[in-house]
Amino acid sequence: MRKQVNRLLYFTPAIGWMCSVLILSTQRLNTVQIPLFPGIDKVVHFTFYGIMVIVFAWAYYKLNQLNLSKLLIAVYWSILFGGLIELIQHYLIDGRTGDWADFAANTIGALFGSYIVYKKYLTRTTQK
Numbered sequence: 770m771r772k773q774v775n776r777l778l779y780f781t782p783a784i785g786w787m788c789s790v791l792i793l794s795t796q797r798l799n800t801v802q803i804p805l806f807p808g809i810d811k812v813v814h815f816t817f818y819g820i821m822v823i824v825f826a827w828a829y830y831k832l833n834q835l836n837l838s839k840l841l842i843a844v845y846w847s848i849l850f851g852g853l854i855e856l857i858q859h860y861l862i863d864g865r866t867g868d869w870a871d872f873a874a875n876t877i878g879a880l881f882g883s884y885i886v887y888k889k890y891l892t893r894t895t896q897k
Contacts, residue, residue: 779828786824787850790817794854797864814851814871815878821847822882826890835890844883851875 825843829835852872859867 776832779831780825783821783824783828786821790821790850791854794858795862795865797862811870811874814874815881818847818851818875818878819882819885821850822879823886826883826886830890835886837887837891840883840886840891844879847879847882848876851879 822840822843825847826835826840829839829843852875855867855869855872855875857867858865
C-alpha cells in the first residue's frame with residue numbers, strides 16, 4: 770500500500786497539470802482573454818500538451834521506469850485527453866466549440882514534448 774502511495778505522489782504534478790488544463794479549457798471564452806497575437810491559442814495548446822507529456826515522463830523517470838514504452842503511453846494519454854477536451858468544449862460548454870486545429874496543436878505539442886524527453890533521457894550518447 771505504501772509503495773502505491775509513493776508511486777501516486779510522483780504522478781501528482783501530472784494529474785494537477787491535467788486538472789489545470791481541464792479547468793482552463795472549460796471556461797467560457799468571455800472570461801478568458803489571451804489576445805496577444807493571432808494564433809496565440811495554438812501556441813498555448815502546443816505548450817500545455819508538451820508540458821503534459823514532460824510531467825508524465827518525469828514521474829516515470831523518478832520511478833526509474835522511463836523507457837520508450839512509458840513515453841508513448843504518456844503521449845497516447847495526452848493526445849486522448851486533448852481530444853476529449855475538444856469534444857467537451859464542442860458538446861458541453863456554451864460559447865465554446867471543438868476545433869480540429871486545436872486538437873492538431875495539442876497533438877504536435879505532445880509529440881514535441883516526447884521528442885524533448887526522448888533526446889534528453891532515452892538516447893544514448895557516445896563519447897569519442
